[in-house]
Amino acid sequence: MENADLMHIEVAYALPNEQIIIPIEVPKDCQVEDAIKRSGILERFPQIDLSTDKVGIFGKMCKLNAELNNKDRIEIYRQLIADPKESRRQKAEMEKKKKAGAE
Numbered sequence: 001m002e003n004a005d006l007m008h009i010e011v012a013y014a015l016p017n018e019q020i021i022i023p024i025e026v027p028k029d030c031q032v033e034d035a036i037k038r039s040g041i042l043e044r045f046p047q048i049d050l051s052t053d054k055v056g057i058f059g060k061m062c063k064l065n066a067e068l069n070n071k072d073r074i075e076i077y078r079q080l081i082a083d084p085k086e087s088r089r090q091k092a093e094m095e096k097k098k099k100a101g102a103e
Contacts (some may be wrong), residue, residue, distance in 0.1 A: 009069040013048065014078070018032040020044070021073070032057070032074055033064035041076070048076055 006025045013020050022039045032055055042048055045046055054077045068074075077093075 007068060009035055009068055010073040011036055011041050012073055013041055013045060013076045030068050032062060032066045032068065035068060053077060084101055
């Protein structure tokens with residue numbers, strides 16, 4: 001029998017070669033930050049910095065004080081390694097050089 005005062009949630013974090021999903025039970029009034037701390041993921045991945053890393057619930061960005069619902073999945077997003085604009089510019093330049101070399 002399930003405890004009516006608890007919710008089942010998951011905390012997810014992905015690295016380039018690894019994804020971890022930690023299922024936990026939290027009180028009904030639990031917020032995102034509390035659940036992340038309860039999951040133990042901060043100890044397992046010390047590079048996570050909740051003051052700068054963004055978080056979301058099922059792919060939708062949220063704040064650390066957002067309320068949770070039963071069966072939510074909290075996702076912790078890593079910082080981008082490369083600037084997307086710069087990456088697109090470099091890719092376009094390489095394509096331009098390929099076309100010029102083929103002519």
